[in-house]
Amino acid sequence: MPRNSFYTKKLAKGCQLCQKGAKLVLLITGLCMSKCFYCPLSEKKRDRDVIYANEMLVKNYEDVINEAELIEAEGTGITGGDPIIVVERVENVIKILKDYFGENHHIHLYTSTLDYSKINRIEESGLDEIRFHPPVEIWSKIERTDFRKLIDRVNIDKGIEIPLIPHLKNETLHLLKNVDKYGIDFINLNELEFSITNLNTLDSFGYVAKNDISSAVKGSEEMAYEIKNIDLDTPIHYCSSSFKDAIQLRKRIERRAKNTAKIYELITEDGTLLKGIIIARREKLKEIKEEFEIDENMISWNEEKKRIETSPFIIEEIAEYLPYKCYIVEEYPTADKLEVERTPLN
Ligand code: SF4
Numbered sequence: 001m002p003r004n005s006f007y008t009k010k011l012a013k014g015c016q017l018c019q020k021g022a023k024l025v026l027l028i029t030g031l032c033m034s035k036c037f038y039c040p041l042s043e044k045k046r047d048r049d050v051i052y053a054n055e056m057l058v059k060n061y062e063d064v065i066n067e068a069e070l071i072e073a074e075g076t077g078i079t080g081g082d083p084i085i086v087v088e089r090v091e092n093v094i095k096i097l098k099d100y101f102g103e104n105h106h107i108h109l110y111t112s113t114l115d116y117s118k119i120n121r122i123e124e125s126g127l128d129e130i131r132f133h134p135p136v137e138i139w140s141k142i143e144r145t146d147f148r149k150l151i152d153r154v155n156i157d158k159g160i161e162i163p164l165i166p167h168l169k170n171e172t173l174h175l176l177k178n179v180d181k182y183g184i185d186f187i188n189l190n191e192l193e194f195s196i197t198n199l200n201t202l203d204s205f206g207y208v209a210k211n212d213i214s215s216a217v218k219g220s221e222e223m224a225y226e227i228k229n230i231d232l233d234t235p236i237h238y239c240s241s242s243f244k245d246a247i248q249l250r251k252r253i254e255r256r257a258k259n260t261a262k263i264y265e266l267i268t269e270d271g272t273l274l275k276g277i278i279i280a281r282r283e284k285l286k287e288i289k290e291e292f293e294i295d296e297n298m299i300s301w302n303e304e305k306k307r308i309e310t311s312p313f314i315i316e317e318i319a320e321y322l323p324y325k326c327y328i329v330e331e332y333p334t335a336d337k338l339e340v341e342r343t344p345l346n
Contacts, residue, residue: 017106078110151179262300272330
């Protein structure tokens with residue numbers, strides 16, 4: 001485990017699977033009533049009733065199953081927005097996932113809603129674990145809310161999950177010391193991160209990035225270590241921003257690369273894909289294939305990106321003879337095929 005993430009006792013099953021990159025991240029809606037000032041949701045998700053399975057925009061439940069299969073998911077984390085806003089959709093998707101992958105497919109859900117009747121519906125549909133994200137406004141008066149009563153009524157694994165916000169240290173400590181007495185199973189603490197959408201707000205609080213290569217907020221991690229030193233009975237799991245990127249995401253994309261790479265694509269050590277591309281019209285595919293005697297399955301037309309694709313080794317051999325722009329590209333094996341790098345060859 002990287003130096004800057006830690007857990008104080010045995011990790012909850014949901015977290016163990018996240019660490020292996022074995023959990024499908026299912027954003028079930030971008031809608032949320034909480035309006036947290038630090039909300040990191042991107043423009044394409046925030047306040048939009050959209051569904052994303054990892055990076056893929058979902059059109060139907062089959063898409064969810066397909067994406068879960070591509071990363072060989074052993075579980076699913078249902079997130080948002082606030083999933084409870086679309087409680088019926090959540091009930092359906094839990095049933096579908098459990099029917100397809102079996103009871104052992106571990107499902108956790110993250111919510112900022114503290115409404116027992118809705119939570120109970122989801123619990124009954126087969127949810128395994130719930131992570132509460134109480135709104136910031138109640139952190140310093142949590143004992144005066146019904147949160148404890150709610151916790152008493154929930155029978156599945158339950159915990160809280162919050163970001164570490166340096167100027168809210170007192171409120172955070174108040175919350176944690178109180179919920180520590182409620183009999184919850186875990187406290188998940190996340191390093192606060194800059195995103196495109198919260199940049200201006202976090203900036204207005206005077207926050208800066210921890211270093212040049214990190215989107216994490218300076219001071220957030222220090223808070224995690226201070227909290228580790230106070231005497232809480234509840235297991236704490238701190239997840240740093242670099243851990244999420246370097247380990248969880250990387251493991252997940254490695255799993256997806258293994259299942260989606262075409263025969264001519266090369267999987268790098270980072271789990272990304274390398275391929276050769278030719279910027280030419282579809283009709284040229286046959287011509288190029290014949291002229292250079294390229295095997296049928298070593299070259300193809302990419303309809304989505306409107307280009308010819310082949311192996312990085314083949315393109316290196318033939319680029320100088322082609323009157324079209326040729327590149328080696330490195331892409332994530334994710335549904336959005338995000339390009340990491342493009343190297344021109346001619
Ligand atoms: S609860 Fe989560 S999704 Fe909703 S506003 Fe807060 S951070 Fe964003």
